[in-house]
Amino acid sequence: MTSEAAIAVTGLRKSYGDHLVLDGIDLDVTTGTIFSLLGPNGAGKTTAVQILSTLIGADAGDVRVAGHDLAREPDAVRAAIGVTGQFSAVDNLLTGEENLILMADLHHLGKREGRRKTAELLERFDLADAARKPATTYSGGMRRRLDLAMGLVGDPAIVFLDEPTTGLDPRARHTMWQIVRDLVAGGVTIFLTTQYLDEADELADRIAVLDQGRLVAEGTPEQLKRRVPGGHLRLRFADARGLESATQTLGHATGDDDALTLKVPSDGSLRSLKALLDRLDDESIEVEELTVHTPDLDDVFFALTGHPTADEEKVTVR
Amino acid sequence: MSTITLALTDSATMLRRNLRHAVRYPSVTMIVAGIPVIFLLLFVYVFGDTLGAGLGGPVAGSDDYVNYVAPGILLLGVAGAAQGTAISVAMDMNEGIIARFRTMAISRASVLTGHVLGSMVQTIVGIAVVVGVALLVGFRPTAGPLEWLAVIGLLTLLIFALTWLSVALGLVARNVESASNLPMPLILLPFLGSGFVPTDSMATGLRWFAEYQPFTPIMETLRGLLLGTSIGNDGVVAVGWCVGIALVSYLWAKKLYNRDPSR
Numbered sequence: 001m002t003s004e005a006a007i008a009v010t011g012l013r014k015s016y017g018d019h020l021v022l023d024g025i026d027l028d029v030t031t032g033t034i035f036s037l038l039g040p041n042g043a044g045k046t047t048a049v050q051i052l053s054t055l056i057g058a059d060a061g062d063v064r065v066a067g068h069d070l071a072r073e074p075d076a077v078r079a080a081i082g083v084t085g086q087f088s089a090v091d092n093l094l095t096g097e098e099n100l101i102l103m104a105d106l107h108h109l110g111k112r113e114g115r116r117k118t119a120e121l122l123e124r125f126d127l128a129d130a131a132r133k134p135a136t137t138y139s140g141g142m143r144r145r146l147d148l149a150m151g152l153v154g155d156p157a158i159v160f161l162d163e164p165t166t167g168l169d170p171r172a173r174h175t176m177w178q179i180v181r182d183l184v185a186g187g188v189t190i191f192l193t194t195q196y197l198d199e200a201d202e203l204a205d206r207i208a209v210l211d212q213g214r215l216v217a218e219g220t221p222e223q224l225k226r227r228v229p230g231g232h233l234r235l236r237f238a239d240a241r242g243l244e245s246a247t248q249t250l251g252h253a254t255g256d257d258d259a260l261t262l263k264v265p266s267d268g269s270l271r272s273l274k275a276l277l278d279r280l281d282d283e284s285i286e287v288e289e290l291t292v293h294t295p296d297l298d299d300v301f302f303a304l305t306g307h308p309t310a311d312e313e314k315v316t317v318r
Numbered sequence: 319m320s321t322i323t324l325a326l327t328d329s330a331t332m333l334r335r336n337l338r339h340a341v342r343y344p345s346v347t348m349i350v351a352g353i354p355v356i357f358l359l360l361f362v363y364v365f366g367d368t369l370g371a372g373l374g375g376p377v378a379g380s381d382d383y384v385n386y387v388a389p390g391i392l393l394l395g396v397a398g399a400a401q402g403t404a405i406s407v408a409m410d411m412n413e414g415i416i417a418r419f420r421t422m423a424i425s426r427a428s429v430l431t432g433h434v435l436g437s438m439v440q441t442i443v444g445i446a447v448v449v450g451v452a453l454l455v456g457f458r459p460t461a462g463p464l465e466w467l468a469v470i471g472l473l474t475l476l477i478f479a480l481t482w483l484s485v486a487l488g489l490v491a492r493n494v495e496s497a498s499n500l501p502m503p504l505i506l507l508p509f510l511g512s513g514f515v516p517t518d519s520m521a522t523g524l525r526w527f528a529e530y531q532p533f534t535p536i537m538e539t540l541r542g543l544l545l546g547t548s549i550g551n552d553g554v555v556a557v558g559w560c561v562g563i564a565l566v567s568y569l570w571a572k573k574l575y576n577r578d579p580s581r
């Protein structure tokens with residue numbers, strides 16, 4: 001085979017003391033695609049990225065990155081990757097421009113090429129105006145972009161992004177998504193971690209779901225979503241009588257007497273929504289409020305692991 | 319690129335980074351020069367007459383005491399600078415950028431050599447200021463050009479050794495508080511040696527320590543070079559100490575930096 005996988009992992013294990021953080025992970029990331037590792041807080045995403053990017057050692061497992069064995073040729077791996085960790089990795093005492101020039105120097109680009117690359121990245125990541133300001137003065141979104149830009153100075157073939165949009169506002173988030181798409185269009189392989197199903201759905205060619213150090217599912221976004229039945233409508237009524245008659249009319253629904261709400265399974269399409277409202281209308285049942293819930297990470301987790309995400313106590317009351 | 323040129327280029331890049339930090343946040347350099355200058359003025363103008371008289375012999379009074387105390391003050395400056403280095407290394411190691419460096423194909427030791435060279439420049443500038451102030455308050459060395467060269471050489475070697483030691487201490491500390499505490503004994507060494515009073519005047523146990531600790535032969539050598547007192551074998555012992563400390567500290571620092579950050 002001519003095209004080897006960008007990242008190939010078998011049996012990866014890592015513990016901190018007695019705490020088993022990665023419990024035998026197998027992964028294959030095809031060159032030129034976006035692979036997303038999806039999981040809640042503490043699942044082991046950062047640990048996986050830190051191992052794959054040579055920052056920390058694994059306890060067991062075979063890992064090849066860019067065709068090189070991670071344990072035997074760490075420098076060859078390092079030369080092929082760019083890393084944007086979960087926590088900011090910029091030099092706060094330097095300006096944005098100086099940070100990029102530092103990276104250019106460490107990649108031995110030469111003075112002229114280093115300056116050109118720096119100017120290009122500042123422009124591309126919308127940092128040109130802030131180029132001469134110290135990184136400490138940057139906003140969260142600017143800092144994240146600088147962080148990513150620094151990882152790209154060496155034109156890496158594989159880019160690791162650990163929760164690139166956590167803490168960003170919706171606009172900054174979309175900017176980041178566009179940057180990721182542009183990178184892949186340029187032939188780069190992306191390994192991305194996220195806590196958000198919509199982000200993985202939006203970007204990834206393949207998603208692996210990590211839960212307490214184990215992969216509980218792996219596939220394309222469509223394959224995963226098919227396994228998640230979680231979409232539903234929530235109807236709220238003015239009084240118990242409304243709730244009661246709606247429950248009788250709609251059959252397959254679960255009601256909450258205290259909140260006066262009813263949860264109805266739905267694919268969220270306009271047509272099914274209209275059909276539902278028509279039926280309530282025929283019975284002259286007044287609905288106070290209607291909300292549409294598409295499956296989120298909680299639903300994925302519930303469906304795949306049988307327990308809700310560890311940190312949030314967002315258990316649906318029946 | 320060969321390993322050697324790679325190491326040199328990356329170390330130069332890291333040195334630029336550290337010097338930029340030093341210029342932008344000059345407080346460390348100021349402490350390096352400030353503390354010994356304060357001690358110098360204190361010892362010359364406050365204690366000088368009494369201590370100078372107590373020395374007896376050829377030196378008597380504060381005018382001569384400044385000559386006696388200058389080498390000790392210089393070493394105090396070098397030791398204080400070591401504390402500054404340990405603190406800035408410990409602070410830097412907590413920065414995310416270090417994790418980034420570890421995932422890059424750069425010469426691994428360059429992060430440390432950048433710190434060592436940067437701190438050495440800072441310390442040398444600070445010590446030069448201290449020498450300048452000492453000359454202003456009456457320090458009158460008799461050294462010729464050759465002796466001055468030897469003084470500069472020995473001080474640079476000492477600064478090199480103690481900077482590697484403090485880089486190792488900064489790495490082993492893991493937080494800023496212990497990084498500032500660990501080098502404390504170094505600051506006491508000039509006092510517990512021949513820096514401020516001759517060792518003959520000390521109690522037996524202390525005298526034994528004072529005569530065998532590394533700073534005493536270094537101070538005696540500096541005194542000999544600057545003021546023409548006899549050096550004997552102190553010169554060889556001084557250089558030996560510096561080389562030994564540098565070598566052990568370098569290996570220790572490298573080992574500490576290369577340990578897996580997750581363990």
Ligand SMILES: Nc1ncnc2c1ncn2[C@@H]1O[C@H](COP(=O)(O)OP(=O)(O)OP(=O)(O)O)[C@@H](O)[C@H]1O
Pocket residue numbers: 016019021039040041042043044045046047048086195580
């Ligand atoms: N240096 C460490 N020492 C001890 N335990 C650690 C260390 N780093 C991580 N862990 C533990 O390993 C587990 C996985 O952590 P990791 O940071 O990989 O999770 P994550 O999926 O990235 O979570 P998050 O979404 O919060 O970033 C957690 O239980 C964490 O407490």
Ligand SMILES: [Mg+2]
Pocket residue numbers: 045046047086162163
């Ligand atoms: Mg994480």
